Amino acid sequence: MEFAVDQALKIYSGGLGFLAGSHMRSVYALKQNLIGIGMLWKYGYYDQGRNKDGSMVPEFHEKMYSYLVDTQIRFQIPMMGKNVWVAAYYLAPETFGSAPLFLLTTDTDGNDESTRAISYSLYDSDVTYKVAQCMVLGIGGARLLEALQYEPEVYHLNEAHAVSALFHLYKKYQKVAEVQKKVVFTTHTPEEAGNEKHDIHFLDKLGFFSGIDLETVRKISGIRDGVFNHSLAALSLSHKANGVSKLHGEVSRKMWKTHPKIAPIGHITNAQNNAYWVDPVLEKARLDKDIDTIVARKKELKKVLFKTVADQSGKLFDPDVLTIVWARRFAAYKRPDMLVWDIERFKRIMANTEQPVQVIWAGKPYPKDEGAVGTFNHLFYLSHLFPNMAVLTGYELALSKLLKDGADVWLNTPVVTREASGTSGMTAAMNAALNLSTFDGWICEFAKDGHNAFLLPVAKGEDINKQDCDNLMETLERSVIPTYYNAPEKWQEMTLNSMNDVSEPFNSDRMAREYYESLYS
The missing domain is CATH 3.40.50.2000 (Glycogen Phosphorylase B;)
Known part of the structure; x- marks a missing residue:
């Protein structure tokens, strides 16, 4: 959901973004075969201004980036009862010394104000918009790769925001094992209560599951009731997973031990880019x-x-x-x-x-x-x-x-x-x-x-x-x-x-x- 690649590209809020930015820089330096997919937030996270008395006030200013390339790729995703257009922009590796990065937005021709607004602000406070953002990243990210005619060996979900992609892939491959073979997952959440959950019918109505019936959704994602746990679904549909420090790996294994059918959880400790x-x-x-x-x-x-x-x-x-x-x-x-x-x-x-x-x-x-x-x-x-x-x-x-x-x-x-x-x-x-x-x-x-x-x-x-x-x-x-x-x-x-x-x-x-x-x- 966020990449802190450079001060000039304000599409991040904090540590998760700083980490992703460092990862992209190291990928570039090591010449690894990897691309990043994220979101182009019209107003970024927010600009931290001050009121007259000096107290902080969030300000939302439109951001313009002339160095991003319009790929001309456009496709529609059914969500929120509408067919929503998604556009893709490209950050070339040489611009900031990062892995190739594709950024998705709904702020494009063909969408009304309500659907353009999906990609306005990182982590929207409205739950419907927040889920819609995750759908653009997840389903939209998978659709972008198809539009590029790019078949990845591995899909790496960094946090569970993009888990909707896995239902799109299931629809494509028709087998859980085929999805699992291609997916790895990194969790950054050290306690059960911090994992995002929503009513499964609410998500279904938004189009989160790409038209897959709820019985199948429950069966393939480890969900036992009407509450959809995004991280549990990501763990259930991956073949490997990791925490982001040694301690976090231990905490995560303990936290998820009542779910025996999930991916094994190791750890890869976070790091930052020296250069x-x-x-x-x-x-x-x-x-x-x-x-x-x-x-x-x-x-x-x-x-x-x-x-x-x-x-x-x-x-x-x-x-x-x-x-x-x-x-x-x-x-x-x-x-x-x-x-x-x-x-x-x-x-x-x-x-x-x-x-x-x-x-x-x-x-x-x-x-x-x-x-x-x-x-x-x-x-x-x-x-x-x-x-x-x-x-x-x-x-x-x-x-x-x-x-x-x-x-x-x-x-x-x-x-x-x-x-x-x-x-x-x-x-x-x-x-x-x-x-x-x-x-x-x-x-x-x-x-x-x-x-x-x-x-x-x-x-x-x-x-x-x-x-x-x-x-x-x-x-x-x-x-x-x-x-x-x-x-x-x-x-x-x-x-x-x-x-x-x-x-x-x-x-x-x-x-x-x-x-x-x-x-x-």
Whole structure:
């Protein structure tokens, strides 16, 4: 549903898109025989603007991309009681250095306003439109390949958004085994409740199952009642599946163990594209083990980031001061505001002039998630009280790069086992930032406390929020801040360890090879 290939192509919301973009870049570098199919969102996800009082407001502006090629391919899909036209655009590999990418849209001649709107905004809040978007991606993606006269050896569904494609394929091949032979599936959802489900009759009415009768749909997709589970259907109609970290693979196998007829679930840990994300000066210094250059370059990169901080917040940050960044999608389970839960302790840390700290937040909440938007705005209003605290808008690829270049500490606070992988800390580590994190997702495979990162103990029992908050403040006050100021050689050693440890295992070239050689083969 989303690819973050370049800042100029705004068809992504967060980590899933960043990951897909890195995958496409590595495919290009490795010359793998793979194409991507996604959606061309007229308004993107949203532009993160501000109201008069500075609180965030989602803005929806039409996006125009002159570098996309109109393939002239048009076809119709029956959905929502209409025959809806789908058009396909092409992003050539040379444009941004990515695998060939086809993007589908319903914003084309022959459709009325209601059906044009299917491809207006990524993850539409209206359930009918959200399902219709999945149908354009799934059925439309399969139809596009037919129009191209391209018969793939493997269809890779990245998350279950495109699962409607599998019913189109079943109609074509008439045998479950033939569909399974061609399909692999990646799940990014670490808990059962997070998997998308809809009433099976509602989906049938929309045309989701390509005219296949519901008895057959239930039989081939593992559905036992009237609730259609998109991930279960994808697992039932695939021959291989994977989670996106070692821990997530374990969690997924446990989660789906009551369904014995699904594809075996392994894991391929997420990764990000070194060539795109790494500052070349830092990378050369890493290879040369040149600590002095890393320290000097980091200070230069902080100055660049702080120009954006000054521009957005009117605050002048100091490159010599320890800078902590929390930046990713704003969602409740990621607990973006944990740092301010114990507000008195937070005030104490922020008021310490002997060992000062600067904190930056950034990220986009889902525009209809009032709780997450409220959290973002609460942090923004709170920032008025502190000259060393800033909350930035416009968290897209470009700002993400600036923040990772300029962070000393990359703060990661999800509820343990709720983050399937999480990848933002990888690119921060590549650029000489140290991760401060709960023990979840990819961190479990990377982090060694005091060696290449700062880890919070795993909270157990009733109130894990209080435990995690207490552990965070304790780790900051007793370990992170004193190490930065009192033991700079130790900090520099940890930074070099972190850069070395993240470089190969969490480069998406490794990930793309694993998908190509083990999941697709």
